[in-house]
Amino acid sequence: MxxxxxxxxxxxxxxxxxxxxxxxxxxxxxxxxxxxxxxxxxxxxxxxxxxxxxxxxxxxxxxxxxxxxxxxxxxxxxxxxxxxxxxxxxxxxxxxxxxxxxxxxxxxxxxxxxxxxxxxxxxxxxAAAEADDTTRRLLAKLSPREAEVIACIDVVGLDVHATSIALNMSATAVRVARHRGLGRLRKLIGDSDLL
Missing domain, CATH: 1.10.1740.10 (RNA polymerase sigma factor, region 2, helix turn helix motif)
Known part of the structure; x- marks a missing residue:
């Protein structure tokens, strides 16, 4: 072509x-x-x-x-x-x-x-290396919705609007899921057993 x-x-x-x-x-x-x-x-x-x-x-x-x-x-x-x-x-x-x-x-x-x-x-x-990946382990501890939102915004770098399109959610729901997910991640990261 x-x-x-x-x-x-x-x-x-x-x-x-x-x-x-x-x-x-x-x-x-x-x-x-x-x-x-x-x-x-x-x-x-x-x-x-x-x-x-x-x-x-x-x-x-x-x-x-x-x-x-x-x-x-x-x-x-x-x-x-x-x-x-x-x-x-x-x-x-x-x-x-x-x-x-x-x-x-x-x-x-x-x-x-x-x-x-x-x-x-x-x-x-x-497969063993992937199983030990810290990011995956932390995201797996979140709800699927929160994990997907954080992966879109914080791992991949999409903005809220593109994330809302990708996940078929409203922009407000994306922001709320990200806020809650980041709060849970802060608590998880504080747990030294995960890292």
């Missing part, structure tokens, strides 16, 4: 008027590249901060699937270049939820005679 340069736009910098989104809607490869550069890293970081429940669903895979869905549905999206990040996160969140549901349906349980030590030896090395 050949990139089309939109007349009168000059550079494809992110802005409140949605220049990148408008360009992407028209098939401009530079606009898609700009959206990707603006949102790809924080999408993967946010997905990695969420409990997956499915070892087969890596954050990069879910992110790739979310970008594919966004590309097919870009015509339905209306908003700024920054709002696109919230929309993309909501797509990824739905995909991750579907992966979790499938994992729960496929879930098997080890036999009672297998000890925890034997199971731990069978884990790949990266």
């Amino acid at each position: 050949r990139a089309k340069r939109r007349e009168g736009t000059g550079s494809m910098a992110p802005g409140a008027d949605g220049d990148l989104v408008a360009g992407a809607r028209e098939g401009d490869e530079d606009a898609w590249r700009g959206l990707y550069l603006l949102h790809a890293r924080r999408l993967v970081v946010w997905l990695a901060s969420q409990p997956s429940g499915d070892a087969a669903a890596a954050a990069d895979d879910i992110a790739a699937e979310a970008w594919t869905v966004a590309a097919t549905k870009i015509g339905e999206f209306r908003g700024s270049d920054n709002d696109f990040g919230g929309w993309l996160l909501s797509i990824a969140r739905n995909i991750a939820v579907n992966h979790r549901r499938r994992a729960l349906r496929r879930q098997t349980f080890p036999a009672d005679d297998v000890g925890a030590d034997e199971l731990a030896r069978d884990l790949p090395p990266h």
Whole structure:
């Protein structure tokens, strides 16, 4: 696909008027590249901060699937270049939820005679490192709503508006969940056993 340069736009910098989104809607490869550069890293970081429940669903895979869905549905999206990040996160969140549901349906349980030590030896090395990640452990102690809000705002760097789009919540609910979650985290961090 050949990139089309939109007349009168000059550079494809992110802005409140949605220049990148408008360009992407028209098939401009530079606009898609700009959206990707603006949102790809924080999408993967946010997905990695969420409990997956499915070892087969890596954050990069879910992110790739979310970008594919966004590309097919870009015509339905209306908003700024920054709002696109919230929309993309909501797509990824739905995909991750579907992966979790499938994992729960496929879930098997080890036999009672297998000890925890034997199971731990069978884990790949990266799984053990992820299990020890302080951020994940702390977020897991919060309610799912608070954990998602804090992951969006404080881990990934979305603003309140984009977070409200991503999580399908009002901006007020986002602020309240963040306030409560941060209060709980302060208490948890004070507990030296967690760190």
